[in-house]
Amino acid sequence: MNVKFINPFLEGSISVLKTMAFVEPRAGKPYLKMDSLAKGDISGIIGLTGSATGSLALSFSESAILKIVSNMLGENITSINSDIKDAVGEITNMISGVARKNLEADGFYIQAAIPTIVYGKNHSITHVKGGPSLIIPFEIDEGTFVVDVCLTE
Amino acid sequence: MNEKNIKVLIVDDFATMRKVVRNLLKQSGYEDIVEAEDGVMALKVLKSQKIDVVVSDWNMPNMTGLELLKAVRADADLAKTPFLMVTAEALQDNVVAAVKAGVNNYIVKPFTAEVLNEKIKKIMESINK
Numbered sequence: 597m598n599v600k601f602i603n604p605f606l607e608g609s610i611s612v613l614k615t616m617a618f619v620e621p622r623a624g625k626p627y628l629k630m631d632s633l634a635k636g637d638i639s640g641i642i643g644l645t646g647s648a649t650g651s652l653a654l655s656f657s658e659s660a661i662l663k664i665v666s667n668m669l670g671e672n673i674t675s676i677n678s679d680i681k682d683a684v685g686e687i688t689n690m691i692s693g694v695a696r697k698n699l700e701a702d703g704f705y706i707q708a709a710i711p712t713i714v715y716g717k718n719h720s721i722t723h724v725k726g727g728p729s730l731i732i733p734f735e736i737d738e739g740t741f742v743v744d745v746c747l748t749e
Numbered sequence: 750m751n752e753k754n755i756k757v758l759i760v761d762d763f764a765t766m767r768k769v770v771r772n773l774l775k776q777s778g779y780e781d782i783v784e785a786e787d788g789v790m791a792l793k794v795l796k797s798q799k800i801d802v803v804v805s806d807w808n809m810p811n812m813t814g815l816e817l818l819k820a821v822r823a824d825a826d827l828a829k830t831p832f833l834m835v836t837a838e839a840l841q842d843n844v845v846a847a848v849k850a851g852v853n854n855y856i857v858k859p860f861t862a863e864v865l866n867e868k869i870k871k872i873m874e875s876i877n878k
Contacts, residue, residue, distance in 0.1 A: 611859065612858075612859045615859040615860065615861055616769065616858075616859045665765075668765075668768075668769050668772070669765070669768045669769060669772055670768075670772035670775070670776075671768075678764075678765075679764070679765045679768070682763050682764065682765035682766070683765045683769075685763070686763060686765060686766055686769075686858075689837055689858075690837065690858045690859050693837040693838040693857075693858065694859070696838065697838055
């Protein structure tokens with residue numbers, strides 16, 4: 597996968613969560629994931645097509661997403677409910693939007709589909725293209741989440 | 750302009766996003782906020798009560814934000830209603846279509862309470878000139 601794809605998704609994740617959820621995600625070192633096991637308890641997955649094709653997943657630990665959505669809504673949410681699932685979809689949409697806008701600067705014009713949400717311990721993420729995906733790990737004070745992207749030109 | 754006196758209609762098919770926008774508006778001092786889950790419902794609200802500004806999502810089932818905007822502008826009683834369009838991305842074609850249809854301004858997700866407030870203030874100032 598083209599390393600040019602890393603920064604737009606990294607910056608998009610930080611920008612969206614900082615702006616909408618008032619948290620400061622700290623990025624770890626990206627690595628390749630060879631299996632389909634999700635790195636979190638709830639994931640938003642969105643298909644991407646255009647000058648690069650594949651899919652983007654955002655996987656959040658329960659503690660991280662509870663904090664993020666509680667901040668977004670201005671209310672304390674203590675368990676994964678419909679608000680959390682909707683919010684994961686919206687967050688995935690927004691991060692994809694910012695990343696795709698950033699990718700335009702490198703000449704990649706990519707459209708996004710509608711996100712789907714998967715949740716539960718040890719759920720799987722099936723990327724459109726299959727094969728290894730790039731993981732960008734993040735942490736906030738309350739928990740972790742990852743950007744899990746599989747995109748080919 | 751006093752935010753407390755401005756009645757805002759939030760239109761979004763996602764209840765969670767309506768809550769997010771409501772939360773951002775409340776941070777800027779807006780208190781009079783009503784919601785609609787799609788364009789059809791929004792038209793009903795607009796016809797039943799005075800709304801000072803509409804904050805509508807672009808992507809919605811049944812009636813998109815653009816279709817809602819066109820319906821508002823085509824209705825003699827509602828035509829001058831200030832309209833702020835919320836989009837997931839600033840696609841040139843979408844922006845042009847919204848401007849042609851008479852949108853007052855647009856805002857791209859993600860956005861802060863300050864940016865949202867600024868957009869609404871600019872719209873209200875421009876129509877009060």
